[in-house]
Amino acid sequence: MNYQFSKEFAQKCDDEDPMKEYRNKFLFPQVNGKAAFYFTGNSLGLQAKNAQKYLLEELEDWAKYGVEGHTDAKRAWLPYHEFFTDALAKIVGAKNTEVVAMNGLTTNLHLMMVSFFRPDSKRTKIICEAKAFPSDQYALRSQLRFHGLDPDSHLIEIQPDPETELIDEANIYKAIEENKDELALLMIGGVNYYTGQFFDIKGITKAVHDAGGMAGWDLAHAAGNVKLQLHDWDVDFAAWCGYKYLNSGPGGVSGVFVHEKHHGQTEIPRFEGWWGHDKETRFKMPDEFIPIPTAEAWQLSNAPVLSMTPLLASLELFNEAGIDALRTKADLLTGYMEFIINEVGKSENKKLKILTPKDPSKRGSQISMVVPESGKAVFDTLTKAGVIADWREPDVIRLAAVPLYNSFMDVYQFGEILKSAL
Ligand SMILES: *Cc1c(COP(=O)(O)O)cnc(C)c1O
Numbered sequence: 001m002n003y004q005f006s007k008e009f010a011q012k013c014d015d016e017d018p019m020k021e022y023r024n025k026f027l028f029p030q031v032n033g034k035a036a037f038y039f040t041g042n043s044l045g046l047q048a049k050n051a052q053k054y055l056l057e058e059l060e061d062w063a064k065y066g067v068e069g070h071t072d073a074k075r076a077w078l079p080y081h082e083f084f085t086d087a088l089a090k091i092v093g094a095k096n097t098e099v100v101a102m103n104g105l106t107t108n109l110h111l112m113m114v115s116f117f118r119p120d121s122k123r124t125k126i127i128c129e130a131k132a133f134p135s136d137q138y139a140l141r142s143q144l145r146f147h148g149l150d151p152d153s154h155l156i157e158i159q160p161d162p163e164t165e166l167i168d169e170a171n172i173y174k175a176i177e178e179n180k181d182e183l184a185l186l187m188i189g190g191v192n193y194y195t196g197q198f199f200d201i202k203g204i205t206k207a208v209h210d211a212g213g214m215a216g217w218d219l220a221h222a223a224g225n226v227k228l229q230l231h232d233w234d235v236d237f238a239a240w241c242g243y244k245y246l247n248s249g250p251g252g253v254s255g256v257f258v259h260e261k262h263h264g265q266t267e268i269p270r271f272e273g274w275w276g277h278d279k280e281t282r283f284k285m286p287d288e289f290i291p292i293p294t295a296e297a298w299q300l301s302n303a304p305v306l307s308m309t310p311l312l313a314s315l316e317l318f319n320e321a322g323i324d325a326l327r328t329k330a331d332l333l334t335g336y337m338e339f340i341i342n343e344v345g346k347s348e349n350k351k352l353k354i355l356t357p358k359d360p361s362k363r364g365s366q367i368s369m370v371v372p373e374s375g376k377a378v379f380d381t382l383t384k385a386g387v388i389a390d391w392r393e394p395d396v397i398r399l400a401a402v403p404l405y406n407s408f409m410d411v412y413q414f415g416e417i418l419k420s421a422l
Pocket of ligand 1: 107221
């Protein structure tokens, strides 16, 4: 698209945007009495207007029915997690049997590793990206220690290029090849939280399998953002949080994917709880655990209904809009953000660096911008002017223009504010 840094251009794009009505289905924080320019949907997605309505319905049903709400509530609590399956499966490109909404992300990564990181005398190593999100590093290192392995020698971290801060995928393939006899697991963030780099999940997963390892993906920054085909890509497992692009609300419920080839396998160990047990006999409370023959077997507890409800309101919108149409708009919007930053840099004669890959197929909705020297001051000025972005030490401003609720005008206004901030 031939972008222009003008109000008229942004207005025209918004007028022609087939997704424009979705913006009105969300609540925007107010700054200086106006809706904020909200670019942190990659950190905490906005509240869908229906979230409050649905949450109140649950509270009313609890008041009205007490325990009988498990079966009699408008949305029965007993099978509550099932209400998320269809939409989540579409979002991550899975069969319905392969996904389940449960727990928090880090909890789920651990539960997945209990099953899929099973070092033996030969295969003991894990490959991950250097500077992985700290929680992922803690999870990986503690899993290694749990198995009596020294993390310093068993965790192989792929370093980013010191200049671009991106990871050259060739180095991932090289590490897989070099460790092919000892590789137990590769676990990487599908979209890097810091740079916004989107990895070739399919290609890397295949290389891991060829080497005899398992491939798991942290999709915290990918789910609801980029197009995923987890089933076809033969991914072993994945987990993501619900509160970033999926708008489940603070600390909201996570989701997991377990490929169907791993369902019903008795030799795969699993931490078990009653919600993973066969639904027919669950309430007969037998001693023996009979796993549900789907990803639901990894559930431990009954669904935390009140904290799951907001996700329902958001997934409804994802279902309606469709991830393909959302991604189409997202590419245009992200391209516009990139264009605006470059234009402002030129006009103000400032070196603004964008870490995020230029190739749209290698990124999602996030742009990571570096303002040399004055980064923090610029960030603070943006914040005062109503731009909600995210500051990451040492010098990165992360911005995500989210197709469900951000407009081209948001991005244009951000450009004007950035210009005066510089
Ligand atoms: C956001 C994020 C987390 C957060 O973990 P929680 O368990 O949801 O608190 C973990 N890993 C990555 C890569 C993230 O982006």
